Amino acid sequence: MTAVASSIPPEWYLLLAAAVFCVGLFGVLTRRDALYFLMSVELMMNAANINFVAFALYYGDLTGQVFALFVIALAAAEVAIGIGIILVLYRNFGVTDVTVPTEMRW
Amino acid sequence: MIDVFSYVPAIVLLPFFSFLIALGAGKYLPKGGAFGGVAATAGSFLLSLWVLATVAGGGAVNRTIYTWASAGGIGPTDVELSFGILIDPLSALMLVIVTLVALLVHVFSLGYMNDEGETGLPRYYAGLGLFTASMLGFVVADNLLMAFMFFELVGLCSYLLIGFHFREPGPPSAAKKAFLVTRFGDYFFLIGVVAVIGTFGTAQFAGPESFPALADAALNGSGSVAWTPGGVELQTWLTVVGLLILGGVVGKSAQFPLHTWLPDAMEGPTPVSALIHAATMVAAGVYLVARMYGFYALTPTTLAVIAFIGGFTALFAATMGLVKDELKQVLAYSTISQYGYMMLALGAGGYVAAVFHLTTHAFFKALLFLGAGAVIIAMHHNEDMWDMGGLKSEMPVTYVTFLAGSLALAGIFPFAGFWSKDEILYEALVHAPGEPLLFGGYLMGLLAVPVTAFYTFRMVFLTFHGEPRSDTARDPEPVRWNVKGPLAVLGSLAVVTGLINMVPVQKVLGLEGIDLLHRWLDNEWGGIAGLSSHHYADIGPYSSQYIVGGEVATVLVGAAVSLGLALTGLLVAWQLYNVPSPTEHTAKLGGIKDVLYNNYYLDELQVWLAYRTEDVAGGADTFDQGIIDGVVNGVSSVSLIGGDRIRQVQNGVVSQYAALLTLGLVALIVLLGVTGGWFL
Numbered sequence: 078m079t080a081v082a083s084s085i086p087p088e089w090y091l092l093l094a095a096a097v098f099c100v101g102l103f104g105v106l107t108r109r110d111a112l113y114f115l116m117s118v119e120l121m122m123n124a125a126n127i128n129f130v131a132f133a134l135y136y137g138d139l140t141g142q143v144f145a146l147f148v149i150a151l152a153a154a155e156v157a158i159g160i161g162i163i164l165v166l167y168r169n170f171g172v173t174d175v176t177v178p179t180e181m182r183w
Numbered sequence: 184m185i186d187v188f189s190y191v192p193a194i195v196l197l198p199f200f201s202f203l204i205a206l207g208a209g210k211y212l213p214k215g216g217a218f219g220g221v222a223a224t225a226g227s228f229l230l231s232l233w234v235l236a237t238v239a240g241g242g243a244v245n246r247t248i249y250t251w252a253s254a255g256g257i258g259p260t261d262v263e264l265s266f267g268i269l270i271d272p273l274s275a276l277m278l279v280i281v282t283l284v285a286l287l288v289h290v291f292s293l294g295y296m297n298d299e300g301e302t303g304l305p306r307y308y309a310g311l312g313l314f315t316a317s318m319l320g321f322v323v324a325d326n327l328l329m330a331f332m333f334f335e336l337v338g339l340c341s342y343l344l345i346g347f348h349f350r351e352p353g354p355p356s357a358a359k360k361a362f363l364v365t366r367f368g369d370y371f372f373l374i375g376v377v378a379v380i381g382t383f384g385t386a387q388f389a390g391p392e393s394f395p396a397l398a399d400a401a402l403n404g405s406g407s408v409a410w411t412p413g414g415v416e417l418q419t420w421l422t423v424v425g426l427l428i429l430g431g432v433v434g435k436s437a438q439f440p441l442h443t444w445l446p447d448a449m450e451g452p453t454p455v456s457a458l459i460h461a462a463t464m465v466a467a468g469v470y471l472v473a474r475m476y477g478f479y480a481l482t483p484t485t486l487a488v489i490a491f492i493g494g495f496t497a498l499f500a501a502t503m504g505l506v507k508d509e510l511k512q513v514l515a516y517s518t519i520s521q522y523g524y525m526m527l528a529l530g531a532g533g534y535v536a537a538v539f540h541l542t543t544h545a546f547f548k549a550l551l552f553l554g555a556g557a558v559i560i561a562m563h564h565n566e567d568m569w570d571m572g573g574l575k576s577e578m579p580v581t582y583v584t585f586l587a588g589s590l591a592l593a594g595i596f597p598f599a600g601f602w603s604k605d606e607i608l609y610e611a612l613v614h615a616p617g618e619p620l621l622f623g624g625y626l627m628g629l630l631a632v633p634v635t636a637f638y639t640f641r642m643v644f645l646t647f648h649g650e651p652r653s654d655t656a657r658d659p660e661p662v663r664w665n666v667k668g669p670l671a672v673l674g675s676l677a678v679v680t681g682l683i684n685m686v687p688v689q690k691v692l693g694l695e696g697i698d699l700l701h702r703w704l705d706n707e708w709g710g711i712a713g714l715s716s717h718h719y720a721d722i723g724p725y726s727s728q729y730i731v732g733g734e735v736a737t738v739l740v741g742a743a744v745s746l747g748l749a750l751t752g753l754l755v756a757w758q759l760y761n762v763p764s765p766t767e768h769t770a771k772l773g774g775i776k777d778v779l780y781n782n783y784y785l786d787e788l789q790v791w792l793a794y795r796t797e798d799v800a801g802g803a804d805t806f807d808q809g810i811i812d813g814v815v816n817g818v819s820s821v822s823l824i825g826g827d828r829i830r831q832v833q834n835g836v837v838s839q840y841a842a843l844l845t846l847g848l849v850a851l852i853v854l855l856g857v858t859g860g861w862f863l
Binding site: 106179182 | 833835836837841842845
């Protein structure tokens with residue numbers, strides 16, 4: 078661990094994570110393509126990872142880092158399932174636009 | 184030693200099983216399931232005899248079998264609603280009567296229904312089985328609520344059986360009438376049951392915690408009741424409760440003014456009429472009063488009302504029987520009249536006399552109805568007496584037994600009916616001084632004696648004597664053993680049943696101990712404390728006064744008067760109708776004839792009254808449809824419309840779900856921030 082990393086106060090990490098999270102959220106709310114959706118979700122997860130790692134550094138234990146590893150593994154699995162869903166979506170509707178398939182409604 | 188009382192439920196359940204068998208498998212069985220019914224009632228009869236013997240040996244039981252609901256907070260004790268059995272001399276006697284008549288009716292039905300090629304026999308035997316089971320359940324009931332339930336079942340079965348020939352227009356209408364008219368009375372009974380439970384916290388018939396005992400204690404001041412409606416004096420309230428329960432009795436036992444269903448009930452098959460009139464439905468009302476006599480004896484007003492209704496009905500129904508042309512109609516009015524006598528006896532404090540008449544009447548009326556059934560078979564289902572005549576030489580067994588039943592009904596010495604009717608009139612007479620209502624009942628009961636004898640022998644002479652007046656009467660269809668057998672049994676009983684209670688003979692000759700029924704109902708051989716005729720006499724309001732000389736003189740004069748009146752009626756009938764070709768003499772009655780033919784226009788009156796309630800019923804309907812249903816529909820439509828609006832949110836667009844999710848999160852954070860004080 079470098080002295081530079083530990084000399085940065087945790088607020089900066091939190092601000093960075095919040096910024097990344099908001100970028101992901103903005104993507105989810107504005108984009109209509111399912112692939113962008115997936116990528117935005119990925120961004121939001123990584124924002125959470127930044128928080129985990131930052132606090133692990135701040136408190137000096139490894140729990141947060143372990144959690145970050147878990148989240149990365151989870152994200153990999155999520156991408157596999159997400160892409161599968163998008164493939165099925167494309168097969169059934171011919172588009173990857175999430176606003177087109179509105180079959181699951183009242 | 185085997186405990187016979189644990190088999191008492193079997194007495195009720197055997198006919199119930201025959202009902203299930205006939206209903207489920209009747210069409211695969213020979214004779215439409217009849218043998219199941221015969222076997223079940225025979226089994227019940229044997230068990231009842233055993234119970235009777237056990238009671239005679241000193242046994243009696245008051246046992247709760249199953250408690251199906253219990254609740255605290257009403258009255259001093261917890262209220263328990265249960266099924267149970269109460270076997271004392273009264274119910275043991277009634278069990279034997281009901282099962283014997285039911286057995287004979289089942290056997291007779293083999294001749295009346297099976298041999299006549301009726302269809303729908305499984306339905307018929309199922310109905311008979313359920314009818315018998317319901318009545319037996321009613322007889323053994325140990326509390327008022329259970330009695331009420333079986334009372335209703337009896338009403339249901341009468342509906343099913345009266346309407347047996349449901350493809351013809353008459354029977355379904357008669358069945359509906361019987362159901363509705365008795366239900367009108369039962370409505371008051373139901374309120375009475377609730378009132379009893381509310382007042383005493385119990386509906387038990389027997390024991391120190393029973394409602395008659397509690398009422399007695401409360402009136403003596405040595406106890407109190409749980410509840411009376413605000414400000415009403417206890418005596419008044421008990422009278423009201425007694426009259427409410429009497430409503431059910433008046434309906435079921437066909438007393439004025441709710442008797443109108445019974446003559447119409449003749450639309451049912453004749454064996455069913457025998458069962459209804461002799462042992463089950465109509466007997467249920469009188470039996471109920473006898474069962475809770477410890478309660479009625481406490482309220483003199485109720486007793487007086489019972490006596491007056493009974494005496495009035497006895498005379499009233501007898502007059503209508505004078506002019507009827509159909510055999511079963513005459514018998515129907517005689518039933519109403521005879522039950523009037525029993526009510527008169529109960530109201531006059533003649534508990535034993537009433538039970539005595541119930542017993543003898545069960546036998547001779549079952550006999551008369553089965554005899555009428557035999558005649559109807561012979562006449563190819565023509566019931567008009569003016570088409571009969573001369574049947575005495577063609578059907579001697581029926582004639583002799585029918586004659587025995589008629590002599591009993593008319594109250595001719597020494598047949599069964601003489602003893603019981605005489606005792607009723609005697610009880611009414613000695614208790615009447617100072618009781619105007621009771622005295623009125625007595626006079627009407629006395630007046631009904633010659634009328635009864637007259638219509639009974641008018642019926643006998645028209646049916647069996649003289650020249651045959653139609654081709655079927657000249658060549659009647661023969662009847663088989665299954666008709667003659669029950670007739671012979673009941674005929675013998677109609678002759679000898681009077682022997683069980685020869686009180687006049689005892690009093691006049693000074694012979695001790697031949698008043699068996701008195702000693703039986705006085706728990707001399709065994710019974711339950713508080714349910715004896717002695718106890719009822721002690722708590723009852725009456726004392727005996729002999730208006731002619733002493734007791735013996737009163738007995739003799741009373742018997743002589745009623746026998747003289749009966750013989751007068753018989754002789755008049757003899758003069759008018761025992762001729763080779765009798766003619767109608769009703770024209771001599773003038774305008775009264777039409778009134779009697781039309782049953783005093785009571786049916787019309789009831790229909791008129793029913794139409795008068797149309798506005799009330801319409802108002803109730805509007806209230807129900809508008810207000811009650813309106814509230815319910817309003818509540819449901821709020822949910823419906825709300826749900827309809829809210830589900831629009833779920834529109835299938837994933838982006839909007841995400842947006843809502845985010846908005847929700849932001850709202851939560853803001854909420855937490857405001858309450859957590861971040862912005863201060």
